[in-house]
Amino acid sequence: KLPMHSCSNLSLQKMLRKMVTMRRIFHVKADVMCTVLLLMLFCILLYVHQNMSIQFNILSSKSPSSHLEPQLPPCKPQPKSKPSQSKSKPQSKSRTKSKLRKKNVTPTKTAGKPLPTMPPFDFERYLREKDNRNFKLLIDQPEKCHVREAEEEEGTKKAPYMLIAVKSVAADFDKRQVVRRTWGKEGHFQNNVSIRTVFLLGVPRNQSALPLWDRLLGYESQTFRDILLWDFEDTFFNLTLKETHFLEWVNSSCPHVKFIFKGDADVYVNIENILEMLQGQKPEEDLFVGDIIIHAKPIRRRTSKYFVPEFVYGGGLYPNYAGGGGFVMSGHTARRLSSACQQVELFPIDDVFLGMCLQLIGVKPSRHQGFRTFGIPRPSAAPHLQTFDPCFYRELMVVHSLSVPQIWLMWNLLHDPKLSCHNSTNPTSGPFRWRGRMGEAVEEEADYGGKQVFVTH
Structure with missing residues (x-):
C-alpha cells in the first residue's frame, strides 16, 4: 500500500491536468467565438455601407422636374481640362463630393442637345x-x-x-x-x-x-x-x-x-x-x-x-x-x-x-x-x-x-x-x-x- 501523502499527490496532479486541459479548451473555444463574432459584425457593416451608398446616390441624382432627366448645372468653360481628368486631380473636399455625385452624368458634345437620361431616373x-x-x-x-x-x-x-x-x-x-x-x-x-x-x-x-x-x-x-x-x-x-x-x-x-x-x-x-x-x-x-x-x-x-x-x-x-x-x-x-x-x-x-x-x-x-x-x-x-x-x-x-x-x-x-x-x-x-x-x-x-x-x- 502507498502512503497517504503519495495518493493525495496523485489525485492533485490529476486535478491539475484536468484544469490545464479545460483551460486550453476554453481558450480555443473563446478564440473561435470571437473570430465568428467579428466576421458577423464585419459583414453587417459592409452590407449597411453598400445600401446607404446606393440610396445616397439615388437621392442625390433625382430631378425635381417632371418628364425630365436629372437636372444638370450649366457648364463653365474650362479650357484645358477634361471631365475624365478632373476626377484624378486633388481638389477641395466640397468639389470632390459634388463631382462624385455627378459621376453618372455624361456631358453633351453639342450645346443645347438633349442629354440621354442616365439612371437613376425619378x-x-x-x-x-x-x-x-x-x-x-x-x-x-x-x-x-x-x-x-x-x-x-x-x-x-x-x-x-x-x-x-x-x-x-x-x-x-x-x-x-x-x-x-x-x-x-x-x-x-x-x-x-x-x-x-x-x-x-x-x-x-x-x-x-x-x-x-x-x-x-x-x-x-x-x-x-x-x-x-x-x-x-x-x-x-x-x-x-x-x-x-x-x-x-x-x-x-x-x-x-x-x-x-x-x-x-x-x-x-x-x-x-x-x-x-x-x-x-x-x-x-x-x-x-x-x-x-x-x-x-x-x-x-x-x-x-x-x-x-x-x-x-x-x-x-x-x-x-x-x-x-x-x-x-x-x-x-x-x-x-x-x-x-x-x-x-x-x-x-x-x-x-x-x-x-x-x-x-x-x-x-x-x-x-x-x-x-x-x-x-x-x-x-x-x-x-x-x-x-x-x-x-x-x-x-x-x-x-x-x-x-x-x-x-x-x-x-x-x-x-x-x-x-x-x-x-x-x-x-x-x-x-x-x-x-x-x-x-x-x-x-x-x-x-x-x-x-x-x-x-
Whole structure:
C-alpha cells in the first residue's frame, strides 16, 4: 500500500491536468467565438455601407422636374481640362463630393442637345405627372398641307402626297439645314408627287446654352415655314410627347395626306426609293413599314439609358415596334394612331410607345430590308470593307447615325451622273421586295386581340 501523502499527490496532479486541459479548451473555444463574432459584425457593416451608398446616390441624382432627366448645372468653360481628368486631380473636399455625385452624368458634345437620361431616373414622379399630356403649340404651320393649285394632283384636294416629319432640337440648326437641302427638300417631283417637310421641336431644357433660341426658331419659321414647336421640354423621355402631339397635328392640320415619313435628323433617306416602294399602295388602308424590332425585352440594367423598372412596365416582352431612325406609314394609319395614342399610357421610350398604339388598333408593322436604323454592319469576313459607299446606299431607304458632312456628301455622290456601280446597271431594276406579301408581318404571331394592351386605367 502507498502512503497517504503519495495518493493525495496523485489525485492533485490529476486535478491539475484536468484544469490545464479545460483551460486550453476554453481558450480555443473563446478564440473561435470571437473570430465568428467579428466576421458577423464585419459583414453587417459592409452590407449597411453598400445600401446607404446606393440610396445616397439615388437621392442625390433625382430631378425635381417632371418628364425630365436629372437636372444638370450649366457648364463653365474650362479650357484645358477634361471631365475624365478632373476626377484624378486633388481638389477641395466640397468639389470632390459634388463631382462624385455627378459621376453618372455624361456631358453633351453639342450645346443645347438633349442629354440621354442616365439612371437613376425619378420614374415615380414620371408616373404621377404623366397624365399632363396636352401642351400648347407655340409655332404652327397651318398652311403646310395646302399645296398650290399648280402642284395639286388630281383628286388630292390640296393635300401633299408625302409629309416628311423630322425630330429635331433647337440647337441642331445645321442638321435641319442639311435635311432641307438634301433628302428633305420640298417641291413637286416626278409622277405629279408633292412633298412637304416639318421639323418637330420642344422647348430646350438648358436654355442658357443657346441664348435667344426662340428668336432663332422664329426666324427659321418665317424663312422656311417648316417649324412645329410645342411647349414641353425637349428631352429624351419627352419624345413620346413629341409623337402624340405630331399625330394630333396631322389629324387636325393635315388630315388628307397620303403617306408620312417620320425619322431623325441624323439619317440619310432615299426618298426616290420610298416613293417607288409606295407605288400601288392605297393611302386609305393601313400601312406601317420600317426596321421592325421583334421580341425585345425591357432593359432592367440601371446603367442603360433605356432602363425601365418593373413597376413602370411589368411585361416580359415589348410589342413589335419600329426603330425610331425612320419609318413610313399611310395617312389612314396616322389618323387611327392619333386616336389610339390618347388611350395608351404614356411610356418613356417613344418607339415602344408607338408599338403599343399599333398593337391597340391591330396593325402589324412590316419589316423592310431597306430600313437600316442601326447603320450598315460590316461583314466579319471583310473587316476592311468600306460601308460608306454610294453603291450600298443607292439600294437602301434609311440609314441611321450619319453626321452632317456625311449626309451632304452621300446626297451629292448619289446624284452624281458619273456614279457607276458594277453590281447593278439600272438603279430601279429589281424593285424592293418584301418578306412575304405586302403588309404582312415579319413572322407568324398570335393575334393582337388576344394580348393585353397597355391602356390607361
